[in-house]
Amino acid sequence: MAVNLQRRTLEDSPLEEPGLQSPALLRLRSALPQGFQRHIRSARELDRDLREAQETEATFRTAVPALDRLLEGGLPRGQLVELVGSRTSGRFSTVLAALAAATSVGEVAALVDLGDGLDPAAAEALGADLRRLLWLRPHNLKQALAAAEMVLASGFPLVALDLGTPPVRGGRGVEAAWLRLARAARAHNAALLVSTPYRVSGTAAGVVLKAERARAAWQGESLPLLSGASSHLQLEKQRGRLPGQTEELKLTLGEVPVPSSVPRVKKREEPVEWVEDWEPLRAAGGIRY
């Protein structure tokens, strides 16, 4: 596992008690100026720093504040996290946000997209680095599970498996397959996010989250504009924690013009007359060419 030691500066990390330090190390440190003493580390101190760094990296931040708060830092590595939600629950947005967060900082990630619902332009607008995203479009759940296991085994630190909307091609799958998948995530210390319309993974899931059906937010009365949606994420299961904790998931269409790839241009009711000068129309934002 790659460990980020740089995030912790040497100044933050305490030295061992003088009684535990070897005499040679003590002599070496005492010979150095005050500011440089911490740059000499014993093997035991380095080992402790590495372990502490690993503990802080046990989660995978998703940049979805509600999810990160609910999971106390992000997606736990080495576990299967099942996100259950109906249509329009913010489930797919959460998956894409997690992938965008990972790829934007240089991690590679894989999306096993059984629903075949990814719009690359929308993912890019969400901040995803598409060069680092592996997109797999299986035909059925059996293929999706096999593909997810393969990418986990090849070392992808984040794998998202989206089962789409019901009816899911392949039903719920075999529980043994989900257990294999969870074991693959644990063996490779990867974060595995399964987005599904109903519970599928049974006892294999280390964390289960439920997303409520989202309510749409509209702007304007006579000409309503969709401005976003809000939902609630609820923790249903996590080892060592009581279920029931809830966080609000707010999603907006924002200023990004293309979550839907469709230009937000009001259709002209009247036929456009031929004009010699197109600049005024172009300046008004109505013409894109």
Add this chain to the structure above:
Amino acid sequence: MPGPRIACIHLPLFPLAARLRSEPELIREAVVVTEGNGNAARVVAGTRLAREAGVKPGHTLPQARALCPKLVARPRDEECERAGQEALMEVAEAFSPRVEDAGEGVTYVDLEGLERHFRSPSPELEMGRSLIAAADKAGLPVRVGIASSKLAARVAAGLPDSPVVVPEGEEAAFLAPLPLAKLSPEVDIASTLEQWGVRSIGDFARLPKARVASRLGRTGRELHATARGIDPRPLIPREPPPVFHEGMNLEWPLVSLEPFLFVGRAALERLCERLESAGLACQRLGLELRLEPDGHQTRAVDLPAPTRDVKTLLTLLRLDLEEKPPGAPVAGFTLLAWPDRPREAQLALYGPAALSPDKLATTLARLFALLGPDRVGSPRPVDGHRPERFSLVEYTPPPPPEVRREPRAGRGLLAVRVLRPPLGLEVISESEKPVEIRTVVHDESEKRPRVEGRVKVASGPWGLEEGWWTEEPAGRDYWDVELAGGGIYRIYRDCATGEWFADGIYD
């Protein structure tokens, strides 16, 4: 100025050694390789057990079987011999770029400049031992001779206690005590020399040059020169082949897949070992099948990235053969590997963990086999506004940054789950505004999402016009609708046909 130094690598009993390389389980058996058909087949070479039983080259197969009842006979196999010769060349090329292919299990290597890599009192002896060890690792029990001429090196390689090094300038002295047969003279010259009482190479070398030429002609003159240690033939280096071959002719035709894959796996393993020893991987795997009673078939599998993972390559072969069966019994096969440099990456100490390029290539190949090439890759948007369109490119992630960063807080953007292909809808509208929608179901067994309900809020229409100059123009009026029962959908009316579709769910 010192002359060239040449090593000859000789694989004794070449047809047998090449066959045993393909079937290593026969090494401890009494095996002979034969040439010819049926009872007229004659023994070409045999293993130690067969030789100890009295089997000799030239025996017919019934004679050999009478001497050794448990004899295993195999016909000469061109494919095995070609692969064995290529493997021998690759062993030599691991030491020097100047290698000559002399065929029939013989290879010459130019040793110029190699001595500095072997820091021992006798670097050439050390080189010879290294060549033998490398060949042995490739399943080829070779002998090595080192001398200043190809002929002396070849004769030295035929002697036991290999490697044999002939010091520079001592070729004639080295050859002198050896029997004349070591020079492989032509039959009539050999009989003439025998009548003259010439037994050793030294006896022949001592004869006057002009008289030998006048009595034995041009061939005799050249043979006399070689007996005196003079071999003017230069080493002719070969061009490295663009494709690696491995294969064999089968003892009996195979009609089912599993036995073929069993044999093919062993050949693939040998192929991948050769690729690995050359620092290469397979970018394209070809398969040539020789069919019974006649005919042949050629097929090839392109790989997403160079790999030498046997399991993956075998899976791809299996899928290809299952998809397009040969249609006739398979009597022989050749695997062809188009080589390429494997991907390499420098791993960062403090940045995010990078994927092992070799492992990634293998995984991509397996995913290709599982899902199909059009369903694996890195997504890219296509210029235009139609959301269902996309393109897939080869997945080659850039190297990770040197230092890990924390992700920025997300903007909490609502994404659309695209419905591919769009769902056909029946829409009841008032004043061109949808008030109720329902999915059109053509086939009850079709597993597609269904959308149905009264529209609570509808926002639109938003015009999309694209590609009017093409044969497939798109003119759509988009609406965002929230249904009374829940769910926010993106629907549109096709301006050309007036039909309604849902092409996305806000999720």
